[in-house]
Amino acid sequence: xxxxxxxxxxxxxxxxxxxxxxxxxxLVYVDGAPAGYVLYAPPAYVPRSVAFPxxxxxxxxxxxxxxxxxPDFAGGGLGRMLxxxxxxxxxxxxxxxxxxxxxxxxxxSACVVPADYLLAVGFKTVRPHHxxxxxxxxxxxxxxxxxxxxxxxxxxxxxxxxxxxxxxx
Numbered sequence: 070x071x072x073x074x075x076x077x078x079x080x081x082x083x084x085x086x087x088x089x090x091x092x093x094x095x096l097v098y099v100d101g102a103p104a105g106y107v108l109y110a111p112p113a114y115v116p117r118s119v120a121f122p123x124x125x126x127x128x129x130x131x132x133x134x135x136x137x138x139x140p141d142f143a144g145g146g147l148g149r150m151l152x153x154x155x156x157x158x159x160x161x162x163x164x165x166x167x168x169x170x171x172x173x174x175x176x177x178s179a180c181v182v183p184a185d186y187l188l189a190v191g192f193k194t195v196r197p198h199h200x201x202x203x204x205x206x207x208x209x210x211x212x213x214x215x216x217x218x219x220x221x222x223x224x225x226x227x228x229x230x231x232x233x234x235x236x237x238x
């Protein structure tokens with residue numbers, strides 16, 4: 070069997086997810102331009118996840134498949150905001166945790182998320198591995214980030230505030 074077009078396959082997978090499970094990702098925009106995204110799903114919808122050496126994902130968790138912030142927007146807190154938005158969505162659905170397979174030797178953009186990024190946004194290692202550790206974020210802990218996210222958003226939006234047109238004399 071020959072593989073099809075990866076973009077069409079991913080589009081079909083996302084469409085199926087929306088119909089069967091609901092939203093499976095988040096996008097963040099800055100001034101109308103896409104700046105980053107996350108994609109997540111229950112492990113049952115990601116059969117290839119069992120191929121990771123630190124598999125399986127815990128029964129009470131949803132799998133964070135990928136996350137990316139475009140380089141022009143990196144370092145402004147958008148990655149943390151994406152994880153926070155994901156945490157809020159999944160908490161409303163009764164999910165207890167998010168897990169991800171990190172890449173401890175990440176060098177370039179790929180499907181697997183850098184382990185350092187996951188650690189920086191609050192994940193903890195639950196199954197160590199020299200290349201693909203499994204990390205977990207308890208959602209009850211993620212929601213306490215609200216102040217951090219608000220500060221990051223204020224910094225980001227504050228840095229984009231236009232100068233006043235009329236200056237007082």
